[in-house]
Amino acid sequence: MSQLTGAHQIQSCPALFLAAPASGQGKTTVTAGLARYFTRQGLLVRVFKTGPDYLDPQILAQASRQPVEQLDLWMAGEAYCRQKLFEAAEVADLILVEGAMGMFDGEPSSADLAACFGIPIAIVMDVKGMAQTAAAVATGLASFRDDCVIAGLIANNCGSERHAQLIRDALPETLPLLATLKRDPSIALPERHLGLVQAEEVADELEQRFEAAADWLTSSLQASGDTQSLLQLPRPVDFVSAPLASVPPLLAGQHIAIARDEAFSFIYEANLRVLAALGATYSFFSPLRDSVLPVADALWLPGGYPELHADKLQANNDLTAQIQAFYHESKPILAECGGLLYCLETLIDLEQNQFNMLGLLSGVGAMRGRSGCQGMQSAVLPEGEVRAHAHHRSRSENTPAPMSYGRRQRHPAPGEAVYRSKGLTASYLHLFFASNPQAIAALFSSKITITNDSAIARNGVINVND
Structure with missing residues (x-):
């Protein structure tokens, strides 16, 4: 629903921010899987990537079948980011934002971006090799700042239902376990020395992995019986327009x-x-x-x-x-x-x-x-x-x-x-x-x-x- 407030418009759209305690936790895989899952349901999903990145957006664009923008408060500015989110909310059924590095790393950080626009954060954590400690780390991340809205924890690479239960029991009631995702190497995205391989180089393989990732999310949640399902649309967020100054045609004819x-x-x-x-x-x-x-x-x-x-x-x-x-x-x-x-x-x-x-x-x-x-x-x-x-x-x-x-x-x-x-x-x-x-x-x-x-x-x- 769109509203007018003064010179600005407000557009509501369900939105979720995927952040993590560090790089390599599976953010891109989970974000791509979610984008493909909801796209398969007939929804229009717009995905954004935090910070300067060329490779992840290629992957996420193919997963969502929609263009992917970079958002960065320093590189692009708050007004630019605000307007791009508003424009996406005008057409999308769901907005997903993938963070960069660790949740609080960098100035500005992923947490800064999420807090600026009021987008709830799902913490993606690779829990291999830990149980109650994963709950402790997630709880620390969730309570580190009071201006971030935390949607819950996504426990990636969870070994068994017993593993999941240990994490679930150790979490406070204020931090729901959104999903426990089983280990599955078949959905991992191919990499090289600067990060992920370019999407167009492995387009057919990626299609198979996106479909597998959507199935992976579904089967993992069904097996765990998580009540706070990650596969339900998150709550709507109000995005406010910030019309950008027009650019003069200084390169006309070039x-x-x-x-x-x-x-x-x-x-x-x-x-x-x-x-x-x-x-x-x-x-x-x-x-x-x-x-x-x-x-x-x-x-x-x-x-x-x-x-x-x-x-x-x-x-x-x-x-x-x-x-x-x-x-x-x-x-x-x-x-x-x-x-x-x-x-x-x-x-x-x-x-x-x-x-x-x-x-x-x-x-x-x-x-x-x-x-x-x-x-x-x-x-x-x-x-x-x-x-x-x-x-x-x-x-x-x-x-x-x-x-x-x-x-x-x-x-x-x-x-x-x-x-x-x-x-x-x-x-x-x-x-x-x-x-x-x-x-x-x-x-x-x-x-x-x-x-x-x-x-x-x-x-x-x-x-x-x-």
Whole structure:
């Protein structure tokens, strides 16, 4: 039901926030299973993912058969998150939000997001190897803050009904046991070094796992006889609109070519909406398969897994030559993380194989296995600051002097290097365009003049040396 209050609207919709004491507890599996279960009942389920994440949303979008948005109070802002939840509530029968990391980890945390919008939290916990202790941990999480509404505990990887009963008996009456989910390795989601495998790579396998996960939830609850069924719609939450300022069409008439395939897929749908709102048109191309670069005024090379496809990237000589020519014409190019690696001279994969890349920037990119860097930062650009994040398992060496460094969210040390050469802006940072659309418009603008290999900033903002 929608209501008006002053200049804002209120829309009610059942909603549940899935959080956990730590990563690796099964949040994504449970969220995907719930999304598929209720979708099978004919309900429209909108799922959101907390924080900057490209892989989980792909999984959850396939499970729910609906687009999945990222929500982050720092990266996107409260008004943006509020409006996206309101818009979802207008069309959805159920809203699910998957948290990130541990429930109280980060600033802002999953708990901060849930509390801000009054969404009840279901605590997902892997209870393998503990019983009453699981109840103690869940009780501590539930009582840690008084501004969070706790719906109950979901005990994942529960070994037996006796195991479940020990947890149930140890929980206070104020903390219901929503579900005890039996161990079932057949529903686990495939992973690789940056997290889950991209959905499109294993679409058929995921379909089988989603269906199995929905059945897993049903059979687990039927076997346990839990009265507080997880498979009942949660209580409605009132979501208030927060209309966002309109974006001027600063990129009207500009066409942007965007790399998108198995090697480059870390693209927020929200970023594409910003480009469209700015008046730009865009098209996609595959650096793995296409031999012709689309006719365009600007180029976007997003993040992904170029290290897994470096041999094919190296072999695509025709496209390499065309991107190099595009660069030498000083047209705008944005390269993020995997796109940065693609722009370097050499890429070394996890097996120490070396591959030639575009060579737009001097330097070598090398994969590092499990160690790497992640965290929230602002990209400090001549066009303006843009909220962003870093998440990579590689290092770059022998690169040029950076134009600037990212500004970390809560630490004074310099963040990721930001490089500018001719029209190319490259960094490990993944930008969230909605945080500063005007800066993004200037970044992609083709109105750029080159004098003695120095880039006079787009739209006349500032001088930037090559």
